[in-house]
Amino acid sequence: MFEQLKKNLEEFGFPVLPDEKTGELQWIDVRELKIRYIISINNIKPFFDGLRNGKLITTKCKKCGELYFPPQKDCPKCKMSEMEWVEIKREGTLETLTVIFVRPPSFGVYDPYTVAIAKLDDGPRILAWLRGDPRQVRPGQRVRVEVSRRKEGYLMYELVPI
Amino acid sequence: MSENVAVVGVGHSKFGTRKDVNMAELAWESIKPALETSGIEQKDIDFFVVGYAGLGGSEAAMPSVIAEYAELSPKGSMRVEAACATGNAAIRVGYTAIKAGIADLVLVVGIEKMQESPNPTVIELIGRFGSYFWEFENFGLTFPGYYALHGTAYMMKYGATEEDFARVAVKNHYYGAKNPYAQFQKEITIETVLKSPYIAWPFKLFDCSPITDGSAAVVLASEEKVKELGIDERIWILGQGTGTGTANLSKRESFTSLASARYAAEIAYKMAKIDMDDPTKYLDGANVHDCFTAPEIIAYEDLRFCKPGEGYKMIREEQTYIGGKIPVNVDGGLKAKGHPIGATGVSQAVEAYKQLLQKAEPGRQADIKKGRWLAHNIGGTGHFAYVTIYGLEKR
Numbered sequence: 001m002f003e004q005l006k007k008n009l010e011e012f013g014f015p016v017l018p019d020e021k022t023g024e025l026q027w028i029d030v031r032e033l034k035i036r037y038i039i040s041i042n043n044i045k046p047f048f049d050g051l052r053n054g055k056l057i058t059t060k061c062k063k064c065g066e067l068y069f070p071p072q073k074d075c076p077k078c079k080m081s082e083m084e085w086v087e088i089k090r091e092g093t094l095e096t097l098t099v100i101f102v103r104p105p106s107f108g109v110y111d112p113y114t115v116a117i118a119k120l121d122d123g124p125r126i127l128a129w130l131r132g133d134p135r136q137v138r139p140g141q142r143v144r145v146e147v148s149r150r151k152e153g154y155l156m157y158e159l160v161p162i
Numbered sequence: 163m164s165e166n167v168a169v170v171g172v173g174h175s176k177f178g179t180r181k182d183v184n185m186a187e188l189a190w191e192s193i194k195p196a197l198e199t200s201g202i203e204q205k206d207i208d209f210f211v212v213g214y215a216g217l218g219g220s221e222a223a224m225p226s227v228i229a230e231y232a233e234l235s236p237k238g239s240m241r242v243e244a245a246c247a248t249g250n251a252a253i254r255v256g257y258t259a260i261k262a263g264i265a266d267l268v269l270v271v272g273i274e275k276m277q278e279s280p281n282p283t284v285i286e287l288i289g290r291f292g293s294y295f296w297e298f299e300n301f302g303l304t305f306p307g308y309y310a311l312h313g314t315a316y317m318m319k320y321g322a323t324e325e326d327f328a329r330v331a332v333k334n335h336y337y338g339a340k341n342p343y344a345q346f347q348k349e350i351t352i353e354t355v356l357k358s359p360y361i362a363w364p365f366k367l368f369d370c371s372p373i374t375d376g377s378a379a380v381v382l383a384s385e386e387k388v389k390e391l392g393i394d395e396r397i398w399i400l401g402q403g404t405g406t407g408t409a410n411l412s413k414r415e416s417f418t419s420l421a422s423a424r425y426a427a428e429i430a431y432k433m434a435k436i437d438m439d440d441p442t443k444y445l446d447g448a449n450v451h452d453c454f455t456a457p458e459i460i461a462y463e464d465l466r467f468c469k470p471g472e473g474y475k476m477i478r479e480e481q482t483y484i485g486g487k488i489p490v491n492v493d494g495g496l497k498a499k500g501h502p503i504g505a506t507g508v509s510q511a512v513e514a515y516k517q518l519l520q521k522a523e524p525g526r527q528a529d530i531k532k533g534r535w536l537a538h539n540i541g542g543t544g545h546f547a548y549v550t551i552y553g554l555e556k557r
């Protein structure tokens with residue numbers, strides 16, 4: 001496509017191409033946009049310290065005892081922000097799963113991966129990749145949360161059948 | 163203030179790959195017939211709402227693009243976004259404006275030109291309709307993946323099969339083949355679906371709605387305006403409910419139902435005075451949000467067309483074909499008609515108008531005996547839910 005576009009730009013003076021199927025003339029944008037977000041994790045730093053130690057650390061409201069996962073700064077139930085950081089037991093039961101065959105381009109370095117949701121024994125649910133052959137597991141399967149290193153070089157949790 | 167609000171005009175572009183037009187031209191394709199069928203001019207419009215998720219299309223200031231091309235300037239406007247429920251959300255804004263008495267005539271336009279961006283870019287962007295950091299950034303969940311998590315849970319809990327899901331696609335393609343505005347006007351078989359490649363297990367290519375260009379438009383009017391203009395061809399909004407779900411799926415209790423959709427349905431039924439225990443007795447048909455096959459089955463249950471766990475039996479027994487318990491998506495649904503995100507909810511309103519006024523194309527006109535039609539439009543995976551009930555008679 002881009003070879004033809006270059007040729008058309010030289011020959012006709014415009015970045016235009018006829019549509020492959022219909023022949024209808026298209027202007028091919030010369031402005032390409034790349035997006036990389038900058039997201040604050042300032043209030044959940046202990047969570048990442050936990051991952052570094054192979055643990056799942058999250059927030060619990062000091063007043064009402066509500067356990068939040070993913071961790072969060074504020075308790076909307078009490079409208080308070082006094083949270084304590086607690087470790088959650090890293091075992092639970094699988095509730096559902098899917099295998100992502102058609103991946104977003106930004107996940108292009110990975111083979112098809114399994115995304116699953118488990119209910120942890122301590123209460124919260126967790127969504128993560130599931131290690132191993134998805135055909136061998138079904139909802140109801142006991143799983144453990146483990147921390148591993150991603151191809152991108154950072155640490156993230158995943159679910160592993162027990 | 164207007165107690166009742168009517169749909170007095172409709173327009174619909176051809177859905178599909180629309181390399182022949184730009185965004186303004188695509189919008190005009192539905193705006194022009196909406197004005198013509200309602201018998202009003204641009205100057206009569208008090209306010210216009212544009213449902214546009216901005217997924218793939220080049221234009222950002224879509225209301226201004228439309229104001230310029232359709233001669234609507236300097237009338238007030240608003241762009242509305244609620245993921246795939248954007249269209250019905252736009253109708254919500256027009257409906258409430260008229261109900262509140264600050265407008266008498268509102269034009270609602272839904273549009274998306276998703277194929278202005280390359281397919282991989284759209285896959286990348288559309289996967290981000292949940293929690294960006296906890297679901298997409300780290301686990302690469304895609305849009306089919308979100309609903310596939312529900313499809314799996316549904317199959318495992320109730321014993322439905324991939325073949326049951328395929329039956330939904332077969333039905334919607336059957337009716338899409340009879341809709342000249344549909345992206346896919348071709349019938350398929352269960353084998354077509356089962357043999358297509360996996361996108362997100364258990365969903366295959368033919369379980370998924372396509373990436374679509376298209377627009378749809380409706381003109382909404384107050385009861386006074388309907389009387390003043392002497393408009394005979396109109397349908398009324400009898401009830402509307404809205405709901406919102408959590409960003410993270412892990413914050414939900416169930417993956418076999420969408421809590422936001424159940425909530426929206428209850429509000430809409432109450433408002434329309436429909437018996438929640440047996441709504442099909444009051445409805446001639448429905449459009450439900452079949453972005454994938456399994457969610458159509460889940461919608462039957464969330465809308466109480468059947469008991470939880472019995473939705474797959476409805477499609478097995480062909481209860482949602484014309485002549486069955488309640489015809490569903492007899493315009494092809496999102497699956498075959500196509501799913502230009504911002505236009506879908508408005509397209510459902512166009513279909514309610516055509517069905518109730520018996521203007522649907524041959525072979526896909528439902529029997530109209532009860533005079534009510536339901537539209538169920540979901541954004542994300544139950545992140546946003548809109549249920550609207552239309553009827554021939556006022557509330």
Ligand SMILES: [Zn+2]
Pocket residue numbers: 061062063064065066075076077078079080
């Ligand atoms: Zn609290």
